[in-house]
Amino acid sequence: MKISIQINASPYQHQAADTAWHFIQAALEAGHEVYRVFFYHDGIFNACRDSRPPGDERDIVKRWSALQSEKGVDLVVCVSSAQRRGLLEKSVAKKVGGYIHAVADGFRIAGLGLLMESVIESDRHLTFGA
């Protein structure tokens, strides 16, 4: 089955990102395709490169980056949600004099069109943190 995921809540304060990550692991293990993970609302904070949790805690951001590099899952952060909350894509940050390394490895910044495309293309669309 082709599955797309939407994450609406920030990491650590909500369990949404954890639940979604575990769900994705289980789905991939069962042979399903995860078409895309789309980060919306405060979910964009899952892509904060400089998140530095204490060493004995799970590193949610790194975990996402690994999902992309190891399993090739497409991680997309909503551009307008991200800009509103101060997470700028490199070229935008350069233009406005913002922080250019804000977005962690493996994430790409794009518009809502990519959310809608994955909704249409997938058999199931699951939202975490609604």
Place this chain on the structure above:
Amino acid sequence: MNLIGTLPLVLDVKTLFFIINKGLQGNVCGQEFLDIILMAAAFDQKVVVLFEGDGVNALLKNQQPECLNLKNMMPVLDTLPVYDINDVIVEKESMEVYGLTENELAIKAAVVSRSDIKKQLRSADHLFGF
């Protein structure tokens, strides 16, 4: 939205239900949720917008969120027909909870009972909430 160029030319049409069950002010999620609704319509999907619970208050006439420096969502709701979104429904029971009548609503919406909404929801390919 330069990425739209990479999408297939003919997309499936799905029935997407968007459930607004809280006010549109107070946090930015309501505003961002409306963006998804408009994007779905821009992708020529069949869009149904349902107001229920606290969400029915979003439809009240004469709101002045500007005095709290909040964005007025009414111009966006007014444009729904422009996007060919004509399936706007309000749950009858929720309106009764708040003592609202149809002529207090700022936009054209069908007042539908909970049991009929349940039947309609079965036709949805995807449900969205925020």
